[in-house]
Amino acid sequence: MAKKKVKTERQKMMDKIRPWFSKFIRIRDCDCFEMCICITCGCRKHWKDGIHSGHFVHGLHFVEENEHAQCGGCNTYCAVGDKYALWMVQEYGRALTESLYRLKSNQKKHTIEELEEVLKLYKQKAKEIAEDKGISL
Ligand SMILES: [Zn+2]
Numbered sequence: 001m002a003k004k005k006v007k008t009e010r011q012k013m014m015d016k017i018r019p020w021f022s023k024f025i026r027i028r029d030c031d032c033f034e035m036c037i038c039i040t041c042g043c044r045k046h047w048k049d050g051i052h053s054g055h056f057v058h059g060l061h062f063v064e065e066n067e068h069a070q071c072g073g074c075n076t077y078c079a080v081g082d083k084y085a086l087w088m089v090q091e092y093g094r095a096l097t098e099s100l101y102r103l104k105s106n107q108k109k110h111t112i113e114e115l116e117e118v119l120k121l122y123k124q125k126a127k128e129i130a131e132d133k134g135i136s137l
Contacts, residue, residue: 013115014061017122021062024126025053027135029069034135036069039087040080043071047135056084056097060104062118065092 026047030036035044036051045051047069054070068087074080088097110118130137 009112010110010115013112013119017062017115017119020119020122020126021067022053023137024122024129025064025067026051026069027126027129027133028064030133030135032133034133038071038074039068040070040074040083045071054084056088057100057104060100060107061110062122063100063103065096066100066103 026036030047030051034047036047037044038051039054050072051069052072052075053067054075056066056068060066070084085097088100126137
């Protein structure tokens, strides 16, 4: 019982962090016109309209190098995974790309306190990067 409750609290925290982390990624990846280019199909969309923060390694949470602007279509279409991998190797090199898989298998469960810190951090980072780029959240 107690364990289940803890998991629920963590899940709630993860749900709170998710939109802020996603905002941070999409704003980081947009240009001065607030447009993002999908890393897998190259389409250009407004960061608030049809752009997701797409994971490279699924299930690896809140790692900046693991998420990039991707259109909704590509993000839900698994077949673009190879393209994402090629883009990752080009962008970061093979070593870092491969290290993300290891990071996932070694990923420890964040405590609630740690998740609160992550939430604070990405709220702040999203606000800062939006201000830097002159974008309203
Ligand atoms: Zn796309």
